[in-house]
Amino acid sequence: MITVQNISYKVAQKNILNKLSFVLRPGEVTVVLGQNGAGKSTLLKILSGEQKPTEGKVLLGQDDLHRLSFQQLAHKRAVLSQQYATNLPFVCEEIVMMGRYPHFSNKPAAIDKEIVHQCMEEMQVSPFAGRSYQTLSGGEQQRVQMARVLAQLKEHNLHSHKKVLLLDEPTASMDCLYQQLCLSKAKELARKGYTVSVILHDLNLAAQFADTILLLKQGRLVTMGSVREVLQPAFIAQAYDMEVNVLEYEEYDFPILVPAAHKRKTVLIRSVNQ
Numbered sequence: 001m002i003t004v005q006n007i008s009y010k011v012a013q014k015n016i017l018n019k020l021s022f023v024l025r026p027g028e029v030t031v032v033l034g035q036n037g038a039g040k041s042t043l044l045k046i047l048s049g050e051q052k053p054t055e056g057k058v059l060l061g062q063d064d065l066h067r068l069s070f071q072q073l074a075h076k077r078a079v080l081s082q083q084y085a086t087n088l089p090f091v092c093e094e095i096v097m098m099g100r101y102p103h104f105s106n107k108p109a110a111i112d113k114e115i116v117h118q119c120m121e122e123m124q125v126s127p128f129a130g131r132s133y134q135t136l137s138g139g140e141q142q143r144v145q146m147a148r149v150l151a152q153l154k155e156h157n158l159h160s161h162k163k164v165l166l167l168d169e170p171t172a173s174m175d176c177l178y179q180q181l182c183l184s185k186a187k188e189l190a191r192k193g194y195t196v197s198v199i200l201h202d203l204n205l206a207a208q209f210a211d212t213i214l215l216l217k218q219g220r221l222v223t224m225g226s227v228r229e230v231l232q233p234a235f236i237a238q239a240y241d242m243e244v245n246v247l248e249y250e251e252y253d254f255p256i257l258v259p260a261a262h263k264r265k266t267v268l269i270r271s272v273n274q
């Protein structure tokens with residue numbers, strides 16, 4: 001569990017995050033939404049320990065997250081950042097093995113190799129094992145990075161409820177099939193007890209995969225709650241300055257959001273014809 005206590009983050013007098021308090025629960029996928037520049041990546045960097053809040057505190061379990069060593073953090077949380085280097089001079093298998101670095105000192109053991117193999121299979125990147133990472137497409141690179149974070153989290157002596165997975169726009173370059181694969185994997189880990197937080201831009205993927213949604217605007221919390229509590233036209237208008245319609249179909253247990261501007265003017269046409 002991650003407990004965020006009244007955190008703010010300021011750069012050059014600018015408040016990028018403003019007095020945020022919330023809890024990320026094990027067993028749940030918490031999706032962070034908000035327009036460009038809302039502060040989502042900054043928040044994730046603070047939750048990962050990469051950046052320190054200028055005010056407030058983040059607890060990982062009972063521990064102050066920003067007092068944990070890099071090694072301690074590496075065993076408890078894995079992060080897929082928005083900007084990862086695309087020019088790394090490694091083959092894909094080596095990139096995924098990087099996820100195992102916290103688990104061995106000199107040479108990877110047989111179990112590390114087995115885990116790398118398994119995670120590459122899970123993200124369907126095994127055919128790229130010996131390929132130079134630089135030669136992959138954006139979506140393929142993202143899948144390799146996802147395999148790396150999955151490999152990092154595999155550990156037998158730490159309970160899953162103590163582990164955290166943080167993903168910053170993991171599906172941005174993926175096609176629709178791999179978006180589903182990637183977020184299903186995140187959901188599966190949540191169901192095993194992991195605390196999972198994912199930044200997304202696609203409201204419909206959020207509707208499909210989130211247990212909880214945290215909606216930000218200009219570094220402030222607009223609202224946080226279940227999918228149907230948050231994905232309401234009024235909150236979306238407040239956060240994105242955009243009108244949406246929320247559709248419900250009996251066959252689906254999540255809502256579908258469409259831009260209101262593209263609604264056919266059925267009512268108007270009828271009234272014109274009458």
Ligand SMILES: Nc1ncnc2c1ncn2[C@@H]1O[C@H](COP(=O)(O)OP(=O)(O)OP(=O)(O)O)[C@@H](O)[C@H]1O
Pocket residue numbers: 011016034035036037038039040041042043
């Ligand atoms: N070091 C910095 N100096 C100045 N401004 C910064 C710095 N870091 C972040 N910002 C600003 O803080 C705001 C939040 O940035 P952040 O990357 O967290 O946004 P985001 O919600 O992830 O956006 P996006 O959806 O575009 O990825 C942006 O306006 C950004 O320009």
